[in-house]
Amino acid sequence: MSLDALENYYDLDDxxxxxxxxxxxxxxxxxxxxxxxxxxxxxxxxxxxxxxxPFWMARSLCSRKRHMVSxxxxxxxxxxxxxxxxxxASVVDLHKLGPYYFSFGIHMLKFELPESPDVAKILVKSFQxxxxxxxxxxxxxxxxxxxxxxxxxxxxxxxxxRAGQHGLNEFVRWETRQTEKLTTSEMVKNHRKRKRAxxxxxx
Amino acid sequence: MLxxxxxxxxxxxxxxxxxxLPPFNEDKVRQVLEEMRALFxxxxxxxxxxxxxxxxLFSGVQLRHAALERNKRCLLAYIYNRIQKIRDMRWExxxxxxxxxxxxxxxxxxxxxxxxxxxxxxxxRSIGGTGGLDLTQDMKPPKTLYIEVRCLVDxxxxxxxxxxxxxxxxxxxxxxxxxxxxxLIRQGILEHMVH
Numbered sequence: 001m002s003l004d005a006l007e008n009y010y011d012l013d014d015x016x017x018x019x020x021x022x023x024x025x026x027x028x029x030x031x032x033x034x035x036x037x038x039x040x041x042x043x044x045x046x047x048x049x050x051x052x053x054p055f056w057m058a059r060s061l062c063s064r065k066r067h068m069v070s071x072x073x074x075x076x077x078x079x080x081x082x083x084x085x086x087x088x089a090s091v092v093d094l095h096k097l098g099p100y101y102f103s104f105g106i107h108m109l110k111f112e113l114p115e116s117p118d119v120a121k122i123l124v125k126s127f128q129x130x131x132x133x134x135x136x137x138x139x140x141x142x143x144x145x146x147x148x149x150x151x152x153x154x155x156x157x158x159x160x161x162r163a164g165q166h167g168l169n170e171f172v173r174w175e176t177r178q179t180e181k182l183t184t185s186e187m188v189k190n191h192r193k194r195k196r197a198x199x200x201x202x203x
Numbered sequence: 204m205l206x207x208x209x210x211x212x213x214x215x216x217x218x219x220x221x222x223x224l225p226p227f228n229e230d231k232v233r234q235v236l237e238e239m240r241a242l243f244x245x246x247x248x249x250x251x252x253x254x255x256x257x258x259x260l261f262s263g264v265q266l267r268h269a270a271l272e273r274n275k276r277c278l279l280a281y282i283y284n285r286i287q288k289i290r291d292m293r294w295e296x297x298x299x300x301x302x303x304x305x306x307x308x309x310x311x312x313x314x315x316x317x318x319x320x321x322x323x324x325x326x327x328r329s330i331g332g333t334g335g336l337d338l339t340q341d342m343k344p345p346k347t348l349y350i351e352v353r354c355l356v357d358x359x360x361x362x363x364x365x366x367x368x369x370x371x372x373x374x375x376x377x378x379x380x381x382x383x384x385x386x387l388i389r390q391g392i393l394e395h396m397v398h
Contacts, residue, residue: 060269184391190222
């Protein structure tokens with residue numbers, strides 16, 4: 001996945017992030033699809049019943065033109081969480097709230113709910129605040145274990161972090177004149193490692 | 204929930220690391236296609252019922268249609284991303300894939316790989332004068348014509364362009380034309396010695 005691939009039809013991360021669940025309320029009866037609601041034995045989905053739909057399904061049932069279900073903001077974007085993010089965004093564990101907190105949040109804005117403007121604002125603000133830290137840590141952590149630094153990051157922040165690390169590593173390699181050395185391709189190396197692991201399992 | 208299986212395919216692909224390709228999950232692809240057929244048939248039934256005068260079925264049709272589109276997206280993304288990976292492998296491993304990777308490809312993917320190989324070879328022959336131009340070479344700008352290399356594995360005999368035969372034995376060192384041994388370095392058989 002690359003950074004510019006967000007919202008690409010074939011992008012794996014985008015497909016996974018559009019599967020996040022949203023609380024929905026049925027507005028008009030949907031016949032013969034009662035099995036989608038595991039908490040009821042009804043054959044149909046009846047108006048007023050509440051259930052969770054993945055984003056892609058809710059999106060096709062709720063838009064300006066259609067109103068078969070009504071959509072609510074998932075709780076990690078509601079007032080309480082927005083306040084936490086306003087207080088200090090850089091300590092919040094977005095991986096736990098997401099892990100696609102930003103990209104899913106952007107998708108949620110398409111529903112044009114009353115609180116959408118606030119959510120949009122908080123997404124930008126927290127991204128700005130956290131970006132400083134992400135960039136700083138990615139540029140200053142060389143040859144160390146990075147899992148502590150990335151475990152609270154959202155998926156898109158992890159991509160940024162990796163990009164920064166890649167840049168840093170390439171720069172150090174250039175500085176120490178290692179770039180002229182021909183090396184084994186990374187893919188071949190990984191393939192070898194894996195093969196060895198399998199061989200050892202058998203033996 | 205609908206389209207759950209298709210998502211499993213996507214997750215499976217996403218989990219796989221660089222340099223590996225999970226086996227083509229024919230079984231699950233078939234299950235997704237079956238789900239799609241069921242959805243489509245139900246939709247057809249509802250549409251003809253609506254034409255016959257029944258009302259209120261539109262919402263169900265819309266929901267199923269969304270699930271169909273979703274399944275389609277997942278399947279296409281699954282195939283597309285695998286092909287992308289296979290294409291990258293052509294540049295890293297060379298024109299012959301390792302046996303265990305080839306084993307994980309579907310029949311159509313093997314066909315695609317062979318065609319891609321042929322296309323690339325034809326193109327490389329057609330450019331750069333009479334001898335053609337090997338695009339997989341000199342991925343980094345070359346500094347010298349000859350380089351010093353050390354063998355990492357026993358590879359056997361290697362015939363250079365001028366007809367000499369070099370025995371590539373583990374830990375032996377050689378002074379070879381860069382253009383001839385670059386791909387052996389990429390594949391981890393030789394190590395480039397820099398002083």
